[in-house]
Amino acid sequence: MADDIKDIAHAVDAASVMRLFASPPRVLALGEPTHGVDAPLLLRNALFRQLVEREGYRTVTIESDCVAGLLVDDYVTTGAGTLDEVMERGFGHGLGKSTANRELVRWMRAFNADRPASDRVRFAGFDGPLEMAYAASPREAITSLHRVLADHVDAGLLPCTAGTLDRLLGADERWTDPAAMLDPSASFGRSAEAGQLRLLADDLGALLDAWTPHLIAVTSR
Template identity: 75%
Template sequence: MATDIKDTVHAVGAAAVMRLLPARPRLLALGEPTHGEDTLLDLRNELFRQLVEEEGYRTIAIESDCMRGLVVDDYVASGTGTLDDVMEHGFSHGWFNGSAANRELVRWMRAYNDGRPASERLRFAGFDGPLEITHAASPRQALTALHGYLAARVDADLLPCTADTLDRLLGADDRWTHPAAMRDPAQSVGQSAEASQLRLLADDLGALLDERTPHLITATSRDDWDRARLYGRTATGLLRYHYWMADTSPARMTRLVGVRDQMMADNLLAVAARGPGLVHAHNGHLQRNKSTMRMGGMLLEWWSAGAIVNSHLGEGYAFVATALGTIGHQGVDTPPPDTVEGLLYALPEDRCVIDAPRLATALGDTRPAPRVSPWFGYSPLDPAHLADSDGIVFVKDVPQS
Protein backbone atom coordinates (compact mmCIF):
# COMPACT_ATOMS: atom_id res chain seq x y z
CA MET A 1 0.00 0.00 0.00
CA ALA A 2 3.00 2.31 0.54
CA THR A 3 3.38 2.59 -3.25
CA ASP A 4 -0.12 4.05 -3.43
CA ILE A 5 0.74 6.84 -1.02
CA LYS A 6 4.27 7.80 -2.10
CA ASP A 7 2.93 10.74 -4.16
CA THR A 8 1.66 12.34 -0.95
CA VAL A 9 5.16 12.42 0.61
CA HIS A 10 7.50 15.45 0.69
CA ALA A 11 10.72 16.46 2.46
CA VAL A 12 10.19 18.28 5.76
CA GLY A 13 10.36 22.06 5.38
CA ALA A 14 8.37 25.27 5.37
CA ALA A 15 8.02 25.25 1.58
CA ALA A 16 6.59 21.72 1.57
CA VAL A 17 4.08 22.61 4.30
CA MET A 18 3.02 25.79 2.51
CA ARG A 19 2.39 23.87 -0.71
CA LEU A 20 -0.30 21.89 1.12
CA LEU A 21 -2.26 25.06 1.93
CA PRO A 22 -4.44 27.38 -0.18
CA ALA A 23 -2.76 30.49 1.26
CA ARG A 24 -0.36 31.52 4.03
CA PRO A 25 -2.36 31.01 7.26
CA ARG A 26 -2.34 33.53 10.09
CA LEU A 27 -1.77 30.58 12.43
CA LEU A 28 0.12 27.48 11.34
CA ALA A 29 -0.39 24.88 14.07
CA LEU A 30 2.17 22.10 14.39
CA GLY A 31 1.00 19.39 16.78
CA GLU A 32 3.05 16.83 18.67
CA PRO A 33 1.78 13.47 19.94
CA THR A 34 3.97 13.45 23.07
CA HIS A 35 5.79 16.00 25.22
CA GLY A 36 9.41 16.32 26.26
CA GLU A 37 11.21 14.96 23.17
CA ASP A 38 13.90 17.35 21.90
CA THR A 39 13.89 15.59 18.50
CA LEU A 40 10.42 17.05 17.90
CA LEU A 41 11.35 20.44 19.33
CA ASP A 42 14.48 20.63 17.15
CA LEU A 43 12.25 19.96 14.13
CA ARG A 44 9.88 22.72 15.33
CA ASN A 45 12.82 25.13 15.70
CA GLU A 46 14.04 24.45 12.17
CA LEU A 47 10.55 24.88 10.74
CA PHE A 48 10.15 28.18 12.61
CA ARG A 49 13.50 29.46 11.30
CA GLN A 50 12.41 28.66 7.74
CA LEU A 51 8.99 30.28 8.26
CA VAL A 52 10.70 33.42 9.55
CA GLU A 53 13.24 33.61 6.73
CA GLU A 54 11.06 32.44 3.83
CA GLU A 55 7.44 33.25 4.77
CA GLY A 56 7.57 36.34 6.99
CA TYR A 57 6.40 34.69 10.20
CA ARG A 58 7.23 36.69 13.32
CA THR A 59 5.68 34.91 16.33
CA ILE A 60 5.92 31.48 17.91
CA ALA A 61 3.34 30.38 20.49
CA ILE A 62 3.82 27.25 22.59
CA GLU A 63 1.78 25.27 25.12
CA SER A 64 3.16 27.06 28.17
CA ASP A 65 1.80 29.52 30.77
CA CYS A 66 0.79 32.77 29.02
CA MET A 67 1.85 34.90 32.00
CA ARG A 68 5.29 33.29 32.28
CA GLY A 69 5.65 33.64 28.52
CA LEU A 70 5.84 37.42 28.98
CA VAL A 71 9.25 36.89 30.63
CA VAL A 72 10.48 35.08 27.50
CA ASP A 73 8.97 37.69 25.18
CA ASP A 74 10.65 40.55 27.06
CA TYR A 75 14.00 38.77 26.71
CA VAL A 76 13.76 37.91 23.01
CA ALA A 77 12.26 41.29 22.05
CA SER A 78 14.48 43.61 24.07
CA GLY A 79 17.12 41.60 25.97
CA THR A 80 15.51 42.00 29.42
CA GLY A 81 17.05 39.55 31.91
CA THR A 82 19.43 36.66 31.23
CA LEU A 83 18.98 33.45 29.29
CA ASP A 84 19.39 31.36 32.45
CA ASP A 85 16.72 33.34 34.33
CA VAL A 86 14.36 33.19 31.37
CA MET A 87 14.70 29.41 31.09
CA GLU A 88 14.05 29.03 34.82
CA HIS A 89 11.07 31.39 35.12
CA GLY A 90 9.62 31.78 31.62
CA PHE A 91 8.13 28.32 31.08
CA SER A 92 5.56 26.15 32.83
CA HIS A 93 5.16 22.34 32.73
CA GLY A 94 8.39 20.63 33.78
CA TRP A 95 9.42 19.35 30.34
CA PHE A 96 9.85 22.88 28.90
CA ASN A 97 12.42 24.78 30.95
CA GLY A 98 14.98 21.96 31.03
CA SER A 99 14.82 21.41 27.28
CA ALA A 100 18.00 22.08 25.29
CA ALA A 101 15.83 22.70 22.21
CA ASN A 102 13.73 25.33 23.98
CA ARG A 103 16.88 27.02 25.21
CA GLU A 104 18.23 27.07 21.65
CA LEU A 105 14.95 28.54 20.37
CA VAL A 106 15.10 31.41 22.88
CA ARG A 107 18.81 32.02 22.21
CA TRP A 108 18.27 32.11 18.44
CA MET A 109 15.28 34.47 18.67
CA ARG A 110 17.26 36.90 20.84
CA ALA A 111 20.22 36.80 18.42
CA TYR A 112 17.91 37.31 15.42
CA ASN A 113 16.28 40.36 17.05
CA ASP A 114 19.53 42.04 18.09
CA GLY A 115 19.79 45.33 16.22
CA ARG A 116 16.54 44.97 14.28
CA PRO A 117 13.76 47.59 14.37
CA ALA A 118 10.77 46.72 16.57
CA SER A 119 8.51 46.01 13.57
CA GLU A 120 10.81 43.21 12.37
CA ARG A 121 11.49 41.54 15.72
CA LEU A 122 10.37 38.02 16.56
CA ARG A 123 7.91 37.57 19.42
CA PHE A 124 7.23 34.72 21.82
CA ALA A 125 3.93 33.75 23.43
CA GLY A 126 2.81 31.12 25.87
CA PHE A 127 -0.82 30.37 25.10
CA ASP A 128 -1.82 27.98 27.89
CA GLY A 129 -3.50 29.33 31.00
CA PRO A 130 -1.55 29.37 34.31
CA LEU A 131 -2.89 25.85 34.91
CA GLU A 132 -1.59 22.37 35.68
CA ILE A 133 -3.59 19.16 35.76
CA THR A 134 -3.15 19.26 39.56
CA HIS A 135 -4.06 22.87 40.32
CA ALA A 136 -4.67 26.36 38.94
CA ALA A 137 -2.86 29.58 39.84
CA SER A 138 -4.29 32.34 41.97
CA PRO A 139 -5.83 35.09 39.81
CA ARG A 140 -3.79 37.63 41.82
CA GLN A 141 -0.98 38.29 39.31
CA ALA A 142 -3.28 38.85 36.33
CA LEU A 143 -5.96 40.78 38.21
CA THR A 144 -3.60 43.14 40.01
CA ALA A 145 -1.61 43.76 36.82
CA LEU A 146 -4.80 44.71 34.95
CA HIS A 147 -5.91 46.97 37.81
CA GLY A 148 -2.45 48.58 37.97
CA TYR A 149 -2.42 49.30 34.23
CA LEU A 150 -5.82 50.99 34.41
CA ALA A 151 -5.23 52.81 37.72
CA ALA A 152 -2.22 54.61 36.23
CA ARG A 153 -4.18 55.84 33.20
CA VAL A 154 -7.88 56.40 33.96
CA ASP A 155 -9.71 58.46 36.59
CA ALA A 156 -9.92 56.67 39.93
CA ASP A 157 -13.69 57.28 39.99
CA LEU A 158 -14.09 54.95 36.97
CA LEU A 159 -12.39 51.99 38.61
CA PRO A 160 -14.82 49.45 40.13
CA CYS A 161 -12.58 48.96 43.20
CA THR A 162 -9.28 49.86 44.81
CA ALA A 163 -6.15 47.73 44.84
CA ASP A 164 -6.70 47.18 48.58
CA THR A 165 -10.16 45.75 47.92
CA LEU A 166 -8.71 43.31 45.38
CA ASP A 167 -6.02 42.30 47.84
CA ARG A 168 -8.57 41.65 50.60
CA LEU A 169 -10.85 39.59 48.35
CA LEU A 170 -7.97 37.55 46.93
CA GLY A 171 -6.57 36.62 50.34
CA ALA A 172 -3.62 34.24 50.57
CA ASP A 173 -2.56 32.68 47.27
CA ASP A 174 -2.36 29.18 48.74
CA ARG A 175 -6.15 29.26 49.21
CA TRP A 176 -6.38 29.15 45.40
CA THR A 177 -3.62 26.66 44.66
CA HIS A 178 -4.62 23.95 47.17
CA PRO A 179 -3.74 20.67 45.34
CA ALA A 180 -6.63 18.79 46.99
CA ALA A 181 -9.13 21.04 45.18
CA MET A 182 -8.69 19.19 41.86
CA ARG A 183 -10.15 16.01 43.36
CA ASP A 184 -12.35 17.49 46.09
CA PRO A 185 -14.59 20.43 45.09
CA ALA A 186 -15.15 21.26 48.76
CA GLN A 187 -11.47 22.28 49.00
CA SER A 188 -11.87 24.96 46.30
CA VAL A 189 -12.59 28.64 47.02
CA GLY A 190 -13.93 29.13 43.48
CA GLN A 191 -17.56 29.57 44.51
CA SER A 192 -16.96 31.56 47.70
CA ALA A 193 -18.54 35.00 48.17
CA GLU A 194 -15.12 36.60 47.59
CA ALA A 195 -14.56 34.69 44.34
CA SER A 196 -18.02 35.68 43.08
CA GLN A 197 -17.26 39.34 43.79
CA LEU A 198 -13.87 39.03 42.06
CA ARG A 199 -15.54 37.65 38.91
CA LEU A 200 -17.74 40.76 38.72
CA LEU A 201 -14.79 43.08 39.32
CA ALA A 202 -12.70 41.30 36.68
CA ASP A 203 -15.55 41.71 34.22
CA ASP A 204 -15.86 45.43 35.03
CA LEU A 205 -12.11 45.99 34.75
CA GLY A 206 -12.03 44.21 31.37
CA ALA A 207 -14.96 46.26 30.12
CA LEU A 208 -13.27 49.49 31.25
CA LEU A 209 -10.11 48.46 29.39
CA ASP A 210 -12.11 47.88 26.19
CA GLU A 211 -14.13 51.08 26.35
CA ARG A 212 -10.98 53.19 26.97
CA THR A 213 -9.06 51.54 24.10
CA PRO A 214 -8.42 54.69 21.98
CA HIS A 215 -6.99 56.62 24.94
CA LEU A 216 -4.99 53.70 26.33
CA ILE A 217 -3.27 52.77 23.06
CA THR A 218 -2.28 56.42 22.55
CA ALA A 219 -1.17 56.89 26.19
CA THR A 220 0.93 53.69 26.24
CA SER A 221 1.33 51.51 23.14
CA ARG A 222 -0.53 48.76 21.34
CA ASP A 223 1.89 46.24 22.90
CA ASP A 224 1.10 47.46 26.42
CA TRP A 225 -2.63 47.42 25.69
CA ASP A 226 -2.35 43.90 24.22
CA ARG A 227 -0.61 42.80 27.40
CA ALA A 228 -3.34 44.36 29.56
CA ARG A 229 -5.93 42.44 27.54
CA LEU A 230 -3.95 39.27 28.24
CA TYR A 231 -4.15 40.09 31.96
CA GLY A 232 -7.91 40.53 31.64
CA ARG A 233 -8.44 37.27 29.70
CA THR A 234 -6.30 35.37 32.17
CA ALA A 235 -7.99 36.78 35.26
CA THR A 236 -11.51 36.03 34.04
CA GLY A 237 -10.46 32.61 32.70
CA LEU A 238 -8.82 31.61 35.99
CA LEU A 239 -11.81 32.76 38.03
CA ARG A 240 -14.09 30.73 35.75
CA TYR A 241 -11.80 27.72 36.08
CA HIS A 242 -11.79 28.00 39.89
CA TYR A 243 -15.59 28.29 39.85
CA TRP A 244 -15.84 24.94 38.09
CA MET A 245 -13.24 23.39 40.41
CA ALA A 246 -15.74 24.03 43.21
CA ASP A 247 -18.63 22.51 41.23
CA THR A 248 -20.14 19.18 42.30
CA SER A 249 -22.17 18.34 39.19
CA PRO A 250 -21.30 15.55 36.71
CA ALA A 251 -20.25 18.27 34.21
CA ARG A 252 -17.36 19.43 36.41
CA MET A 253 -14.40 17.81 34.62
CA THR A 254 -15.82 18.45 31.14
CA ARG A 255 -16.19 22.12 32.00
CA LEU A 256 -12.63 22.31 33.39
CA VAL A 257 -10.97 20.89 30.27
CA GLY A 258 -13.27 23.00 28.09
CA VAL A 259 -12.46 26.22 29.96
CA ARG A 260 -8.74 25.50 29.59
CA ASP A 261 -8.94 25.06 25.82
CA GLN A 262 -11.16 28.11 25.48
CA MET A 263 -8.49 30.15 27.33
CA MET A 264 -5.93 28.72 24.88
CA ALA A 265 -8.14 29.66 21.93
CA ASP A 266 -8.54 33.27 23.11
CA ASN A 267 -4.76 33.60 23.45
CA LEU A 268 -4.23 32.11 19.97
CA LEU A 269 -6.72 34.53 18.42
CA ALA A 270 -4.73 37.37 19.99
CA VAL A 271 -1.55 35.95 18.39
CA ALA A 272 -3.36 35.74 15.03
CA ALA A 273 -4.36 39.39 15.31
CA ARG A 274 -0.67 40.32 15.50
CA GLY A 275 0.26 38.56 12.27
CA PRO A 276 1.38 35.15 11.07
CA GLY A 277 2.55 32.82 13.83
CA LEU A 278 3.63 29.23 14.34
CA VAL A 279 1.79 27.40 17.14
CA HIS A 280 3.25 24.31 18.80
CA ALA A 281 1.35 22.12 21.25
CA HIS A 282 -0.08 18.66 21.69
CA ASN A 283 -2.08 17.39 18.69
CA GLY A 284 -5.08 17.10 21.01
CA HIS A 285 -5.16 20.86 21.65
CA LEU A 286 -4.72 21.86 17.99
CA GLN A 287 -6.86 19.37 16.03
CA ARG A 288 -10.07 20.48 14.34
CA ASN A 289 -12.22 17.69 15.75
CA LYS A 290 -13.39 17.12 19.32
CA SER A 291 -10.85 16.07 21.93
CA THR A 292 -11.43 13.09 24.21
CA MET A 293 -9.76 11.85 27.38
CA ARG A 294 -10.47 9.22 30.00
CA MET A 295 -10.18 10.48 33.56
CA GLY A 296 -11.28 8.57 36.63
CA GLY A 297 -13.29 6.13 34.53
CA MET A 298 -15.16 8.95 32.75
CA LEU A 299 -14.88 9.73 29.05
CA LEU A 300 -14.54 13.49 28.61
CA GLU A 301 -15.30 15.19 25.29
CA TRP A 302 -14.73 18.86 24.50
CA TRP A 303 -13.83 21.18 21.64
CA SER A 304 -10.10 21.76 21.37
CA ALA A 305 -8.49 25.18 21.09
CA GLY A 306 -7.72 24.38 17.44
CA ALA A 307 -11.36 23.58 16.68
CA ILE A 308 -12.46 26.89 18.24
CA VAL A 309 -9.79 28.93 16.44
CA ASN A 310 -10.55 27.17 13.14
CA SER A 311 -14.20 28.22 13.49
CA HIS A 312 -13.08 31.85 13.76
CA LEU A 313 -10.26 31.94 11.19
CA GLY A 314 -11.30 29.42 8.52
CA GLU A 315 -8.45 29.22 5.99
CA GLY A 316 -6.46 31.50 8.29
CA TYR A 317 -5.87 28.40 10.46
CA ALA A 318 -3.89 25.37 9.33
CA PHE A 319 -3.17 22.23 11.32
CA VAL A 320 -0.31 19.81 10.72
CA ALA A 321 -0.21 16.82 13.09
CA THR A 322 2.98 15.02 14.04
CA ALA A 323 3.06 11.21 14.13
CA LEU A 324 5.85 8.92 15.27
CA GLY A 325 7.10 5.44 14.48
CA THR A 326 9.04 4.40 17.59
CA ILE A 327 9.97 5.92 20.96
CA GLY A 328 12.19 3.06 22.08
CA HIS A 329 13.03 4.50 25.52
CA GLN A 330 9.29 4.59 26.32
CA GLY A 331 8.49 1.12 25.01
CA VAL A 332 6.75 2.37 21.86
CA ASP A 333 8.01 -0.09 19.26
CA THR A 334 7.53 -0.54 15.50
CA PRO A 335 3.90 0.28 14.61
CA PRO A 336 1.67 -2.51 13.24
CA PRO A 337 1.65 -2.38 9.41
CA ASP A 338 -2.15 -1.92 9.21
CA THR A 339 -2.05 1.42 11.11
CA VAL A 340 -1.39 4.88 9.60
CA GLU A 341 1.92 5.01 11.44
CA GLY A 342 2.74 1.51 10.11
CA LEU A 343 2.09 2.59 6.51
CA LEU A 344 4.33 5.62 6.96
CA TYR A 345 6.99 3.58 8.75
CA ALA A 346 7.33 1.44 5.64
CA LEU A 347 8.41 4.49 3.62
CA PRO A 348 12.18 4.96 3.12
CA GLU A 349 12.27 8.49 4.59
CA ASP A 350 13.35 9.03 8.22
CA ARG A 351 11.09 12.08 8.36
CA CYS A 352 8.66 13.51 5.86
CA VAL A 353 5.62 15.72 5.32
CA ILE A 354 2.43 13.97 4.17
CA ASP A 355 -0.52 15.56 2.37
CA ALA A 356 -3.13 14.22 4.81
CA PRO A 357 -6.31 14.78 2.72
CA ARG A 358 -4.64 13.15 -0.32
CA LEU A 359 -3.49 10.25 1.86
CA ALA A 360 -7.08 9.76 3.06
CA THR A 361 -8.24 9.75 -0.59
CA ALA A 362 -5.47 7.31 -1.61
CA LEU A 363 -6.51 4.91 1.14
CA GLY A 364 -10.12 5.08 -0.05
CA ASP A 365 -12.26 2.54 1.78
CA THR A 366 -9.18 0.87 3.30
CA ARG A 367 -9.57 2.36 6.76
CA PRO A 368 -6.35 1.76 8.74
CA ALA A 369 -6.64 0.27 12.20
CA PRO A 370 -6.19 2.63 15.15
CA ARG A 371 -2.78 2.22 16.77
CA VAL A 372 -2.75 1.42 20.50
CA SER A 373 0.18 2.84 22.46
CA PRO A 374 1.59 0.82 25.35
CA TRP A 375 2.69 4.12 26.94
CA PHE A 376 0.10 6.66 28.14
CA GLY A 377 2.36 9.58 27.15
CA TYR A 378 2.04 8.98 23.40
CA SER A 379 -1.21 9.62 21.51
CA PRO A 380 -1.36 7.83 18.12
CA LEU A 381 -3.16 9.35 15.12
CA ASP A 382 -6.89 8.71 14.86
CA PRO A 383 -7.31 7.28 11.32
CA ALA A 384 -10.95 8.45 11.27
CA HIS A 385 -9.77 12.07 11.27
CA LEU A 386 -6.95 11.92 8.72
CA ALA A 387 -8.63 14.37 6.35
CA ASP A 388 -9.28 16.87 9.18
CA SER A 389 -5.61 17.88 9.22
CA ASP A 390 -3.82 19.70 6.39
CA GLY A 391 -0.74 17.56 6.72
CA ILE A 392 1.23 15.11 8.83
CA VAL A 393 4.86 15.38 9.83
CA PHE A 394 6.12 11.83 10.31
CA VAL A 395 9.26 11.06 12.33
CA LYS A 396 10.31 7.41 12.02
CA ASP A 397 12.33 6.98 15.22
CA VAL A 398 12.66 9.25 18.27
CA PRO A 399 15.91 8.68 20.24
CA GLN A 400 16.16 9.53 23.92
CA SER A 401 16.75 13.27 24.41
Protein backbone atom coordinates in the same frame (compact mmCIF):
# COMPACT_ATOMS: atom_id res chain seq x y z
CA MET B 1 -3.34 6.92 -6.44
CA ALA B 2 -0.06 7.24 -4.56
CA ASP B 3 1.30 3.86 -3.52
CA ASP B 4 4.72 4.89 -2.26
CA ILE B 5 5.50 6.98 0.79
CA LYS B 6 7.85 9.03 -1.38
CA ASP B 7 4.80 10.27 -3.29
CA ILE B 8 3.16 11.80 -0.23
CA ALA B 9 6.06 12.61 2.10
CA HIS B 10 7.63 16.06 2.13
CA ALA B 11 10.85 17.42 3.51
CA VAL B 12 10.32 19.37 6.72
CA ASP B 13 11.52 22.77 5.58
CA ALA B 14 9.87 26.12 4.96
CA ALA B 15 9.82 25.81 1.17
CA SER B 16 8.11 22.40 1.26
CA VAL B 17 5.56 23.60 3.80
CA MET B 18 4.67 26.69 1.76
CA ARG B 19 4.11 24.56 -1.35
CA LEU B 20 1.25 22.83 0.47
CA PHE B 21 -0.81 26.04 0.36
CA ALA B 22 -2.25 28.13 -2.45
CA SER B 23 -1.07 31.21 -0.54
CA PRO B 24 0.96 31.59 2.66
CA PRO B 25 -1.30 31.12 5.71
CA ARG B 26 -1.36 33.83 8.36
CA VAL B 27 -1.48 31.13 11.04
CA LEU B 28 0.49 27.93 10.54
CA ALA B 29 -0.11 25.14 13.07
CA LEU B 30 2.34 22.33 13.71
CA GLY B 31 1.40 19.19 15.61
CA GLU B 32 3.67 16.98 17.67
CA PRO B 33 3.29 13.21 18.13
CA THR B 34 3.86 13.26 21.88
CA HIS B 35 4.71 15.49 24.82
CA GLY B 36 7.93 15.42 26.80
CA VAL B 37 10.26 14.50 23.93
CA ASP B 38 12.71 17.04 22.52
CA ALA B 39 13.25 15.50 19.07
CA PRO B 40 10.07 16.88 17.42
CA LEU B 41 10.62 20.22 19.16
CA LEU B 42 14.13 20.50 17.75
CA LEU B 43 12.63 19.90 14.31
CA ARG B 44 10.03 22.58 15.10
CA ASN B 45 12.83 24.98 16.02
CA ALA B 46 14.64 24.44 12.74
CA LEU B 47 11.44 24.94 10.76
CA PHE B 48 10.48 28.02 12.74
CA ARG B 49 13.86 29.63 12.10
CA GLN B 50 13.35 29.12 8.37
CA LEU B 51 9.81 30.48 8.50
CA VAL B 52 11.07 33.58 10.28
CA GLU B 53 14.13 34.17 8.11
CA ARG B 54 12.67 33.21 4.72
CA GLU B 55 8.90 33.67 4.96
CA GLY B 56 8.53 36.61 7.33
CA TYR B 57 6.67 34.94 10.20
CA ARG B 58 7.09 36.89 13.41
CA THR B 59 5.32 35.01 16.23
CA VAL B 60 5.66 31.54 17.68
CA THR B 61 3.02 30.32 20.08
CA ILE B 62 3.06 27.06 22.00
CA GLU B 63 0.67 25.11 24.22
CA SER B 64 1.74 26.76 27.45
CA ASP B 65 0.49 29.22 30.06
CA CYS B 66 -0.60 32.39 28.22
CA VAL B 67 0.02 34.64 31.23
CA ALA B 68 3.43 33.21 32.12
CA GLY B 69 4.35 33.43 28.44
CA LEU B 70 4.37 37.22 28.71
CA LEU B 71 7.63 36.88 30.66
CA VAL B 72 9.18 34.97 27.76
CA ASP B 73 7.94 37.54 25.25
CA ASP B 74 9.37 40.36 27.33
CA TYR B 75 12.72 38.58 27.48
CA VAL B 76 13.00 37.77 23.77
CA THR B 77 11.91 41.26 22.69
CA THR B 78 13.70 43.45 25.25
CA GLY B 79 16.16 41.25 27.13
CA ALA B 80 14.36 41.78 30.45
CA GLY B 81 15.35 39.18 33.03
CA THR B 82 17.60 36.21 32.38
CA LEU B 83 17.23 33.05 30.35
CA ASP B 84 17.20 30.91 33.49
CA GLU B 85 14.44 33.03 35.04
CA VAL B 86 12.13 32.91 32.06
CA MET B 87 12.62 29.18 31.57
CA GLU B 88 11.65 28.63 35.20
CA ARG B 89 8.72 31.05 35.38
CA GLY B 90 7.61 31.63 31.79
CA PHE B 91 6.20 28.20 30.90
CA GLY B 92 3.43 25.94 32.12
CA HIS B 93 3.36 22.14 32.37
CA GLY B 94 7.10 21.94 33.09
CA LEU B 95 7.92 22.93 29.51
CA GLY B 96 10.64 25.27 30.69
CA LYS B 97 12.79 22.22 31.46
CA SER B 98 12.92 21.26 27.79
CA THR B 99 16.30 21.70 26.14
CA ALA B 100 14.54 22.39 22.83
CA ASN B 101 12.37 25.13 24.33
CA ARG B 102 15.43 26.68 25.93
CA GLU B 103 17.19 26.65 22.56
CA LEU B 104 14.14 28.28 20.96
CA VAL B 105 14.05 31.12 23.49
CA ARG B 106 17.80 31.67 23.24
CA TRP B 107 17.61 31.86 19.44
CA MET B 108 14.66 34.27 19.52
CA ARG B 109 16.53 36.61 21.85
CA ALA B 110 19.63 36.53 19.64
CA PHE B 111 17.55 37.13 16.50
CA ASN B 112 15.86 40.16 18.08
CA ALA B 113 18.95 41.72 19.62
CA ASP B 114 19.68 44.30 16.91
CA ARG B 115 16.27 44.60 15.27
CA PRO B 116 13.71 47.40 15.46
CA ALA B 117 10.63 46.63 17.55
CA SER B 118 8.43 46.23 14.47
CA ASP B 119 10.59 43.41 13.12
CA ARG B 120 11.16 41.40 16.29
CA VAL B 121 9.94 37.85 16.76
CA ARG B 122 7.30 37.52 19.47
CA PHE B 123 6.42 34.65 21.81
CA ALA B 124 3.02 33.68 23.18
CA GLY B 125 1.39 30.85 25.08
CA PHE B 126 -2.09 29.78 23.98
CA ASP B 127 -3.06 27.63 26.97
CA GLY B 128 -4.85 28.83 30.08
CA PRO B 129 -2.87 29.34 33.31
CA LEU B 130 -3.79 25.81 34.38
CA GLU B 131 -1.97 22.69 35.47
CA MET B 132 -3.30 19.15 35.77
CA ALA B 133 -4.08 19.47 39.47
CA TYR B 134 -4.57 23.20 40.02
CA ALA B 135 -5.08 26.61 38.48
CA ALA B 136 -2.55 29.36 38.99
CA SER B 137 -3.30 32.38 41.15
CA PRO B 138 -5.11 35.08 39.15
CA ARG B 139 -2.71 37.67 40.59
CA GLU B 140 -0.69 38.36 37.44
CA ALA B 141 -3.73 38.66 35.18
CA ILE B 142 -5.90 40.86 37.38
CA THR B 143 -3.13 43.10 38.74
CA SER B 144 -1.69 43.65 35.25
CA LEU B 145 -5.12 44.68 33.98
CA HIS B 146 -5.59 47.02 36.93
CA ARG B 147 -2.14 48.54 36.37
CA VAL B 148 -2.78 49.23 32.67
CA LEU B 149 -6.12 50.86 33.42
CA ALA B 150 -4.72 52.87 36.33
CA ASP B 151 -2.03 54.28 34.02
CA HIS B 152 -4.47 55.48 31.37
CA VAL B 153 -7.97 56.14 32.75
CA ASP B 154 -9.36 58.40 35.44
CA ALA B 155 -8.72 56.94 38.89
CA GLY B 156 -12.32 57.59 39.86
CA LEU B 157 -13.48 55.02 37.30
CA LEU B 158 -11.53 52.15 38.83
CA PRO B 159 -13.64 49.80 40.96
CA CYS B 160 -10.88 49.28 43.54
CA THR B 161 -7.29 50.04 44.46
CA ALA B 162 -4.26 47.85 43.88
CA GLY B 163 -4.10 47.36 47.65
CA THR B 164 -7.61 45.93 47.71
CA LEU B 165 -6.69 43.41 45.04
CA ASP B 166 -3.56 42.39 46.93
CA ARG B 167 -5.54 41.89 50.15
CA LEU B 168 -8.19 39.76 48.45
CA LEU B 169 -5.65 37.69 46.53
CA GLY B 170 -3.58 36.86 49.59
CA ALA B 171 -0.79 34.30 49.29
CA ASP B 172 -0.56 32.67 45.87
CA GLU B 173 -0.15 29.24 47.44
CA ARG B 174 -3.75 29.11 48.63
CA TRP B 175 -4.93 29.24 45.02
CA THR B 176 -2.81 26.28 43.93
CA ASP B 177 -3.62 23.62 46.52
CA PRO B 178 -3.79 20.30 44.57
CA ALA B 179 -6.21 18.94 47.18
CA ALA B 180 -8.94 21.05 45.56
CA MET B 181 -8.89 18.70 42.57
CA LEU B 182 -10.62 16.00 44.65
CA ASP B 183 -12.06 18.04 47.53
CA PRO B 184 -14.11 21.13 46.58
CA SER B 185 -13.98 22.36 50.16
CA ALA B 186 -10.22 22.84 49.76
CA SER B 187 -10.70 25.24 46.86
CA PHE B 188 -10.02 28.89 47.61
CA GLY B 189 -12.30 29.64 44.69
CA ARG B 190 -15.24 29.03 47.03
CA SER B 191 -14.14 31.76 49.45
CA ALA B 192 -15.75 35.16 49.99
CA GLU B 193 -12.53 36.81 48.80
CA ALA B 194 -12.66 34.93 45.51
CA GLY B 195 -16.27 35.98 45.06
CA GLN B 196 -15.35 39.63 45.54
CA LEU B 197 -12.44 39.28 43.13
CA ARG B 198 -14.75 37.85 40.49
CA LEU B 199 -17.01 40.90 40.71
CA LEU B 200 -14.03 43.25 40.54
CA ALA B 201 -12.62 41.34 37.57
CA ASP B 202 -15.95 41.76 35.77
CA ASP B 203 -15.89 45.50 36.48
CA LEU B 204 -12.30 45.83 35.28
CA GLY B 205 -13.14 43.86 32.15
CA ALA B 206 -16.08 46.13 31.39
CA LEU B 207 -13.87 49.17 31.91
CA LEU B 208 -11.29 47.70 29.53
CA ASP B 209 -13.95 47.16 26.87
CA ALA B 210 -15.22 50.71 27.20
CA TRP B 211 -11.76 52.26 27.04
CA THR B 212 -10.18 49.99 24.42
CA PRO B 213 -10.23 52.62 21.61
CA HIS B 214 -8.52 55.13 23.91
CA LEU B 215 -5.95 52.58 25.10
CA ILE B 216 -5.10 51.60 21.53
CA ALA B 217 -4.66 55.24 20.61
CA VAL B 218 -2.32 56.06 23.49
CA THR B 219 -0.29 52.85 23.67
CA SER B 220 0.07 51.61 20.08
CA ARG B 221 3.23 52.44 18.16
